[in-house]
Amino acid sequence: MNILVALPVLVPLLAAALSLTVSQVPAAQRVLSLLVLAFIVVVAGVLLVRADTTGPVVLQLGGYPPPVGITLVADRLAALLLLVSIVVMLGVLVFAIGQRVTDTGRASTTTAFHPMYLVLCSGVSLAYLTGDLFNLFVAFEMMLSASYVLMTRHTTADRVRPSMTYVIVSLTSSLLFLTMVALVYAATGTVNLADLSHRIADLPGGMRTTLGLLMVVVFGIKSAVVPLHFWLPDSYPTAPAPITAVFAALLTKVGIYSVIRTQTLLFSNAADWNFLLAVALLTMLVGALGAIAQNDLNRLLSFLLVSHIGFMLFGLALFSVLGLVGVILYILHHIAVQAALFLASGLLTRHTGTASLRDMCGAASSYPLVAFLFAIPALSLSGIPPFSGFVAKVALLRAGIEVATPMAYLVTGGAILTSFLTLYAMSKVWTSAFWGRPRPPVPDPDPSDTLTVGTGRTSPAMLLAAAGMVLTGLLIAGSAGPVSDIGERAAGDLLARSPYRQAVLGTGGGS
Template structure:
């Protein structure tokens, strides 16, 4: 089983290499991408079942035992998020392949898209499975290097500006991350997470606070926590449609996973984290109020993405097993629903030729299926019963209700932000789907992704989007068993011992 742990990282890398070698064959690149991601999804499912039944699984690379060597570690939390993330990347890849065929009619292969897409997936897998801080840094750099290429493909003036912002902020956060890793190593003599869990507690309280804040800032930038969120609403709306969906579904959640893993494992707390409660409130409200002020569909979704990162932060801030469980369940839902909404946005702009709400209308009459594809994830994101969003938010509210008075107040903000999210999405619905149909706008910018009036079928694009909608419905249908898994994952996160024993083979204090 430990050998299987390396495959979610190795297979996408090998697939990327094969895509480069076979760059003259579009069919080969497409088949390699779909097959590799399908295999990774199957492996993630196997790992989830195995870790839920038998606890964490560890692979010691090169035969060097931890904490000296590099260890890959899968537990319930990482295996679940890896499975959901891989399913989303597979659906987005199918969408992207058909968009290229349907809208651009290209029979030739892309020399950059498929290799970079698979390398980004390898980075995501490595980030979920790594057991030490430096390899986590390598995973983020792998993701970011691939994302630099993906976000600047088919460049236009606006996309270049957005790409510059994204690259600049990412490089700054990477520099801070490397500095934080160096500080941790200088203070403790190790970067292995399980080993750090036993050493950080021996450091002076002031130094512990500095290290915790350094990691909070690093992952806060990458996760778009207010006030470190400014880069996201300017970057994601200008990315190519499938790329924006991939980024919205994965990158911020991988960063939140890193924050959740490091803070619970290295800096345990007995009480709710007041600073994180404040940040969660600011992130929820600034994000949703920003969404209400927008006329651009993709910017609305980007601000809502920021807002709902605040819900994840609330689960972490409660800092007990129930809060960690609620945050894990919400992350699984959030990965799926945000990617779905960005894919639907791509289908809407494909029909209308614009992302401006005041230039749309009447799509309910012309495209009722598209209206359904938007309505279900919109209601899910708002948390309307009995959707997956409602189940996940209920878990967060229950965690907050059983915690401190401050956490109970923030639970009220969760309800308020959910209502404002519903209002923002109803506003989109009214502008886009109700009223009289508006003639499509011409494609004034040939470098843009928007192509209007194509004669080719886009059935796989709709099928991929529908598959993600079905996945979000499945989360609601199987909420009971899934919540049981996240409950056990939350207990493990706060206990820390199962993780340490699996990696080091020793109990704390021995």
């Protein structure tokens, strides 16, 4: 059973290599990618059941004893996030296959997409499952390499410039990451997370604080935490709709997962962390106010993505079981909702031929299904009951009130204000893009082309994929009880730390 932990990392890599060998048969590439992701969904489901019933599933690669060898660990948190992430990747892949073109209207049936998408899947899986800091670095580099190729396909000057910003910032954070790994190894003699949880406790207080803050900065760049967020609103909107959707849904969440894993396992925070609470409040408000100021739909959604990273930092900074339950629920909700919003945005811009809110009008009467597919995740992101965003926000607000410190109360109030600002931003989109008299149809330069942006034509696969993402968000809300129970057990494990240590290092969790 333990070998299953390696499959989400290994199988997509092997499939990526195989996909290159069948590059002259696009149908074979598509079928291969779909089958691989469907298989990983099944594996992730099995790992979640196993981790929840019998404890973390651990694989020591090469048979080396810990902490010497490479360790893969699927505990409740990693398995749960892996399952939802791969479900979203599968849905976005269906959308991309149905679209067949980028948002510039050029053909996208090239050999690069499917291999790079599978490498991205492998990198996301490795980030969740790795048990050491160095392979977490490797996972981020895999995601960076794949995401840059996916972002810059069919390059234009308008796309390359923001993409270069994305790469430069990512490489800078990678250098900081590698420096942090070197410092950790120099100070402790290990990079194994379970072993580090013992050894970091023996370091002087100043060194522990420095390493903890360095990790927050490194993963804060990856997560687009304010003030390290400037690259995201410029980079994501330039990519094709399905690429933007998968980036928005997953890449920042992997960064947040890394913050959660390292801060709970390696550092002891008996009380709420006021510094992180302040960063969370700043991220919420700056992102929401930035969204309100936007006229471009995709930039507006990108700023809201930044804003709601603050909610996840809020729950983590409280360092309570209820706060971490709220974080877990919020990550699951946000993965599905962000993917659904960007896919619905892709459908809308495809019909209207523009992402400018000033140039959109009357889409609700012309494209009612697209309006419905946008409205549901928009309400969920705003925290309107009974959607998944409401469930997650209630858990976070309860956690903030229970902590009962002045800073926690302040950030709780900021979270409520941010929810209203999000609702205002979504109302702005609705009144600009969906209400009013329908605009004249965009001229079709090539009537024989059924897939060009602005023609008002979409494939059934695109609509099905967008609907599937909306349904995923609804299922998370509908199963809030069982998911909260798993989240509570996962949060208890994170704060206790002993289940992870014992699973990796053996009985007693010693080093």
